[in-house]
Amino acid sequence: MKTLNLNLFIVDDDKDVRESLAALFIARHYRVQAFESGESFLARADAQSCGCLLLDIDMDPGMSGLQVFDELHRLDSPLLVILLSGVLNVPIATSYMDKGAFYCLEKGREESFLLQRVEQAMQRAGDMAVKVKTAQDAKALWKTLTPREQDVARLNRHGWVNKRIANELNIGVRAVETHNLHLFKKLGIRNSTELDRLMRESDIR
Amino acid sequence: MTDSRLTAHQSPEHLLPRIRRAWWPLLLAAWLVLMVVCGEWSAQGEMRNLVLEADSNLEMQSLSLRGVTQRFKHIPFTSGQKDDIPALLQSPAHPDLKRQVNQYLHALNRRVDSQALYLMNEGGSCMAASNWNETGSFVGDNYAFRSYFQQARSGGIGFEYAVGTTSCTPGLYYASPVRVGETMLGVMAIKVTLSEIEKSWVQTTNPLFLLDRHGVVILSTLPDFLYTTTHELSAQELQEIDASGPYGKGKCVRDSILKPAPWQSRSQAKTGYQIITAAVNGQSARFLVRSLYLQEFDWTLLATSNLASVEHARWIAVAIAFLSTLACVFGTLYWRQREKRVADLRKARGELEIRVAQRTRELAERDAFRKAMEDALLVGMRARDLDGRVTYVNPALCDITGYGADEMLGGLPPYIYWHPEDIEQHWRDNNAAMSGPASITGFETRFRHKLGHDVLVMINNAPLIDADGQQSGWMSSVVDVTAQKQMQAHQSRQDEQLRQVQRRAVMEEMASSLAHEINQPLIAIGASNEAAKLFAEQGNIPMLHSSLERIALQKQRAANIIKTIRDHTRIKTQGNETCNMNAIVDSVATFLRAEVRQRNARLVIHQTPNATEVQGDRVLLEQVLVNLVMNGLQAMQDNKVKNRVVDVETGVLNGVVFVNVGDMGAGISAEVGKQLFKSFFTTKVDGLGMGLNICRTIVENHGGQLVFENRIDQGVVFSFTIPRST
Numbered sequence: 001m002k003t004l005n006l007n008l009f010i011v012d013d014d015k016d017v018r019e020s021l022a023a024l025f026i027a028r029h030y031r032v033q034a035f036e037s038g039e040s041f042l043a044r045a046d047a048q049s050c051g052c053l054l055l056d057i058d059m060d061p062g063m064s065g066l067q068v069f070d071e072l073h074r075l076d077s078p079l080l081v082i083l084l085s086g087v088l089n090v091p092i093a094t095s096y097m098d099k100g101a102f103y104c105l106e107k108g109r110e111e112s113f114l115l116q117r118v119e120q121a122m123q124r125a126g127d128m129a130v131k132v133k134t135a136q137d138a139k140a141l142w143k144t145l146t147p148r149e150q151d152v153a154r155l156n157r158h159g160w161v162n163k164r165i166a167n168e169l170n171i172g173v174r175a176v177e178t179h180n181l182h183l184f185k186k187l188g189i190r191n192s193t194e195l196d197r198l199m200r201e202s203d204i205r
Numbered sequence: 206m207t208d209s210r211l212t213a214h215q216s217p218e219h220l221l222p223r224i225r226r227a228w229w230p231l232l233l234a235a236w237l238v239l240m241v242v243c244g245e246w247s248a249q250g251e252m253r254n255l256v257l258e259a260d261s262n263l264e265m266q267s268l269s270l271r272g273v274t275q276r277f278k279h280i281p282f283t284s285g286q287k288d289d290i291p292a293l294l295q296s297p298a299h300p301d302l303k304r305q306v307n308q309y310l311h312a313l314n315r316r317v318d319s320q321a322l323y324l325m326n327e328g329g330s331c332m333a334a335s336n337w338n339e340t341g342s343f344v345g346d347n348y349a350f351r352s353y354f355q356q357a358r359s360g361g362i363g364f365e366y367a368v369g370t371t372s373c374t375p376g377l378y379y380a381s382p383v384r385v386g387e388t389m390l391g392v393m394a395i396k397v398t399l400s401e402i403e404k405s406w407v408q409t410t411n412p413l414f415l416l417d418r419h420g421v422v423i424l425s426t427l428p429d430f431l432y433t434t435t436h437e438l439s440a441q442e443l444q445e446i447d448a449s450g451p452y453g454k455g456k457c458v459r460d461s462i463l464k465p466a467p468w469q470s471r472s473q474a475k476t477g478y479q480i481i482t483a484a485v486n487g488q489s490a491r492f493l494v495r496s497l498y499l500q501e502f503d504w505t506l507l508a509t510s511n512l513a514s515v516e517h518a519r520w521i522a523v524a525i526a527f528l529s530t531l532a533c534v535f536g537t538l539y540w541r542q543r544e545k546r547v548a549d550l551r552k553a554r555g556e557l558e559i560r561v562a563q564r565t566r567e568l569a570e571r572d573a574f575r576k577a578m579e580d581a582l583l584v585g586m587r588a589r590d591l592d593g594r595v596t597y598v599n600p601a602l603c604d605i606t607g608y609g610a611d612e613m614l615g616g617l618p619p620y621i622y623w624h625p626e627d628i629e630q631h632w633r634d635n636n637a638a639m640s641g642p643a644s645i646t647g648f649e650t651r652f653r654h655k656l657g658h659d660v661l662v663m664i665n666n667a668p669l670i671d672a673d674g675q676q677s678g679w680m681s682s683v684v685d686v687t688a689q690k691q692m693q694a695h696q697s698r699q700d701e702q703l704r705q706v707q708r709r710a711v712m713e714e715m716a717s718s719l720a721h722e723i724n725q726p727l728i729a730i731g732a733s734n735e736a737a738k739l740f741a742e743q744g745n746i747p748m749l750h751s752s753l754e755r756i757a758l759q760k761q762r763a764a765n766i767i768k769t770i771r772d773h774t775r776i777k778t779q780g781n782e783t784c785n786m787n788a789i790v791d792s793v794a795t796f797l798r799a800e801v802r803q804r805n806a807r808l809v810i811h812q813t814p815n816a817t818e819v820q821g822d823r824v825l826l827e828q829v830l831v832n833l834v835m836n837g838l839q840a841m842q843d844n845k846v847k848n849r850v851v852d853v854e855t856g857v858l859n860g861v862v863f864v865n866v867g868d869m870g871a872g873i874s875a876e877v878g879k880q881l882f883k884s885f886f887t888t889k890v891d892g893l894g895m896g897l898n899i900c901r902t903i904v905e906n907h908g909g910q911l912v913f914e915n916r917i918d919q920g921v922v923f924s925f926t927i928p929r930s931t
Contacts (some may be wrong), residue, residue, distance in 0.1 A: 024739070
């Protein structure tokens with residue numbers, strides 16, 4: 001599944017490597033963006049976009065790949081990062097895998113291996129992009145609810161009966177029923193179970 | 206002690222007690238008195254002996270006299286009892302009767318062995334006699350004057366000693382009256398000579414005298430004394446003697462008759478004897494006289510003893526006293542001198558003993574010190590004679606070997622503590638030490654402790670020189686270096702590990718940067734290659750070209766990286782000097798000596814005498830040799846000790862200097878041999894696989910070759926050649 005809105009970023013200070021990889025993935029119809037340093041990547045690329053990042057660890061001068069990774073982590077970026085290194089230091093690789101790096105690869109490995117990993121990453125990124133899109137849609141719908149409807153929704157997701165919600169909010173049962181009707185319609189759902197899933201998946205509180 | 210003192214001590218004056226001059230005469234007088242007393246004492250003793258002798262002589266002679274006289278005393282009476290006797294007296298003229306009586310008397314006289322037996326009438330005329338028919342016959346003579354006749358006539362037994370008037374021989378007369386009833390008819394008499402007694406007296410050396418009642422000598426061993434008187438005779442006695450004539454009458458009177466006896470008498474009433482001086486055989490002599498009064502005869506018997514023996518005894522005693530006192534004095538002198546000498550000797554000996562004791566103590570202290578030192582030594586000590594026999598071991602050696610001194614002493618090679626696996630080496634070391642120059646030599650070797658474990662020791666041998674300067678054996682010190690060696694081995698292992706780690710770190714770093722550099726073009730090439738394939742599929746020719754171009758560039762880039770690294774790390778021939786390969790071998794042998802010893806191996810070197818000069822870098826060539834020898838040693842570390850030998854041989858062949866390094870290891874299999882010179886190939890646990898590679902590079906840089914070949918029997922030989930310098 002090649003989704004055009006998934007990005008493949010390449011960050012490598014070695015021009016030859018960077019261009020070769022870019023050529024390879026362009027030939028494979030990825031949306032490729034290549035950067036010569038971590039700084040320019042962070043400045044110009046959308047860290048919140050979904051996709052894969054091939055990040056060279058050993059960059060000199062400027063930020064190293066690991067610093068870039070840490071920064072992305074801090075930004076809570078959904079980008080899946082494949083770390084590349086001329087010589088792979090196993091303990092560092094392990095620690096970054098633990099931190100959430102998708103994979104660590106030595107540059108000397110066969111190309112098919114790299115391609116395989118990038119394929120897997122892009123697939124995962126595609127899944128993530130769908131989820132992100134759903135959540136973004138749900139959040140947009142949520143914002144169309146009135147504050148009172150949002151209050152009712154927050155209580156309703158726990159499966160509370162209308163009367164209890166009415167007592168809690170100190171409003172009439174009839175009003176609760178009306179709010180429910182409206183918010184179900186706005187959110188495009190039918191019952192409180194779906195409401196709960198939507199809120200959970202969209203991280204609405 | 207000086208000589209003068211010695212002389213003074215030897216002179217007698219100084220040996221005598223120090224006596225004041227005034228005392229000397231007194232001492233001398235005392236000495237004389239002593240001698241006199243001794244002589245007197247001896248003389249008295251001898252005198253007593255003489256008295257006893259004289260007394261016994263008296264006793265014996267008196268017995269003899271009595272025996273003789275008693276025999277004849279009663280013969281006149283008994284012979285007068287015959288009937289013919291009174292008959293003849295009654296008829297004196299009867300011729301037959303007279304003849305019969307004469308014959309009777311003659312026979313009887315012969316029987317009793319008297320001198321004469323005769324019969325007298327009462328007038329004193331001899332009527333019949335035993336010697337009636339002989340010359341000097343008594344018959345017809347008248348003996349009325351004789352006192353024995355007068356005694357018998359008066360009725361008793363007549364007795365007299367007198368000299369016969371007829372025969373002129375002295376004799377003892379016994380007479381007895383002849384009676385018929387109460388009528389006295391005549392007297393019967395017998396004369397007995399005392400010649401028997403006189404004969405026996407002649408044999409005695411000491412004179413004997415018999416005195417009659419007048420004190421006249423009637424019998425004597427000395428004829429001169431006969432009939433001399435021992436004392437003045439009274440007038441009555443002279444008259445009586447004149448009448449009786451007992452000492453001879455007429456022709457029978459001797460010249461000496463009644464003259465005083467020719468002796469000077471000195472009576473000693475107190476002592477019971479007299480002393481007389483008389484001439485015997487013309488020589489004057491002094492005699493002791495003892496007397497015995499014989500009552501039945503009214504005689505006195507005198508026995509003498511020559512006082513010469515008394516004087517003799519006295520002088521002998523004096524002489525003995527003199528000699529013995531002299532002997533005492535000289536004995537004392539001698540004894541004192543001897544005492545002095547003994548004292549001197551004792552003193553000298555005492556001094557000597559003190560010196561000896563002192564010396565002994567010094568020696569003992571030194572000995573004790575030496576022994577304490579030897580006992581305290583941690584270094585084992587061993588002495589051997591020239592045959593190699595162990596003559597001494599100290600406790601430290603016992604500790605090192607575990608054997609007692611009694612087990613080691615007297616032992617000859619092979620010694621009990623030799624390591625069984627190193628026997629050959631022990632013999633070599635032993636022979637080298639025993640036959641070597643008399644100087645200190647040292648070597649390391651291995652002992653087998655009695656409990657079975659190995660002991661590494663350092664032995665130093667030094668010649669043992671006796672007091673004459675001759676070598677009498679060897680003294681060896683034995684130091685236990687096991688712990689030291691173990692520590693050294695441990696240390697060198699640690700060093701080696703550290704070196705390994707460091708080398709690894711460097712290698713890793715190098716490999717890492719190399720990988721880093723080389724992986725860039727590699728990934729670029731890989732990616733471009735994949736891209737090119739895709740572009741080719743997609744018919745995107747420009748992009749395909751671009752990718753292929755990139756591949757070529759990246760290949761070049763990789764090549765450049767490798768070239769750069771090689772340029773940086775290439776082992777270049779640093780120096781270019783003339784090196785002697787033999788010297789290089791010697792240098793390496795010295796460098797590796799400790800390593801070889803630690804591995805209990807041996808390095809055997811055969812050098813060619815030919816010129817082995819090559820052009821090159823001495824240090825690098827040494828490095829090659831070190832590497833090859835070390836490889837050999839490592840290949841043999843599981844071998845038995847005697848099979849741990851590395852041979853190094855140099856030679857020249859066809860203008861090329863070659864060096865062969867052979868070991869006795871397991872050899873190199875064909876499989877291993879194929880990869881032997883590849884980088885990073887190793888059969889060692891912690892090897893890098895670089896050594897032989899480097900060696901080959903160095904040798905090739907010197908224009909030579911490095912090859913190897915398995916030995917037929919055991920091990921492998923590495924050979925490298927370097928062109929000989931021209």
